[in-house]
Amino acid sequence: MSTQQEETHIDRSFNRSMLIKLFVVALGMFGFGFALVPMYRAICEVIGINNLVQKDISAKEVKNRQVDMTRTVSIEFDANARGPLKFKPEQNNLDLHPGEVMTVMYQVINEQGRMVKAQAIPSYAPKQATEYFRKIECFCFTQQTLAPNETKRMPVVFVVDPKLPKDVKTITLSYTFFELDVPKSVAKGL
Template sequence: MDKPPATLHDNRLLLLKLLLLACVMFVFAWGLIPVYDALCRLTGLGSLQRPDTVGSQRLAATPLAPVLLTFDATVQPGLPWQVRPLTRTLRAVPGEFVRVDYEITNASNRQVIGQAIPRYLPAAAAEYVKKLDCFCFAQQAFAPGETRRFPVVFVVDKNVPAGLDSITLAYTVFDVPGRS
């Protein structure tokens, strides 16, 4: 026996159920944000926006070999910024404080907010570079045509392995959606 065709009432009831399900999913997704933030604070995940700490380090019995540091920056396609390190390379002895400056220019005619994310090459070097001050710790808002310089202050840990004699510190700058 064939089923009768769906009535207008049945269709409206199905639509109501689907809208209710979509609303529940939306509320659930928004409710996960504080849970995710708490999990990140608890585990230390996503700690890019906090300075590292440098404990007391004993002097090495033998002089430490300098590490060649290379600095670089890239910008997300479509972001109207120019980002460049003012120092491209330098040699630093592990345990010494290092300061380099990055210059950022908003080349557009509107305010833009961006966030820099650091990366290290080789990736294992991230464990040995302790950043104390960095423009990557916070979002940066730039007025149209504005240019600013930002310091990056860090220490290469004295426990850096002997084979790790070259480190690249690069930043990729992304647009912060909805904030510009």
């Protein structure tokens, strides 16, 4: 074999080896990316953050709470929808005493001629009120499936912990409703 043929053979061997290594790295990166979602959920469950599927407080804990009749907190309700849904609270605000159990209703309307699966994500303002706003029952704990052109009324049962700092006089509860599993034909039209 001549020197030039040996070099060509070595180059091809090197290129083949490099191609295999790059393929393995790309496959590993894809696998890692695919595994991130369940890893993220497991970590959040262990740490107790970003947990939307569990109650904040049990009915037994609610019965053991004292109502603070010395002060009133104003609760404002907000609703946003991403996708083909109309979403709103049935009342915009209410006043309560910390420790009182309250129920408010939200309404969601599927304006599409197709089934829609969606999930509501809550947020609170001011941020420091988050740990004191306890939901007992909420539509945000589960995914919602709405039939074509269906309207649903959904409750939120909650209590504001009497340990809420005295300087917090107003809490805003805001939900954003997101469509899940958007059909490809719909997603292409967006």
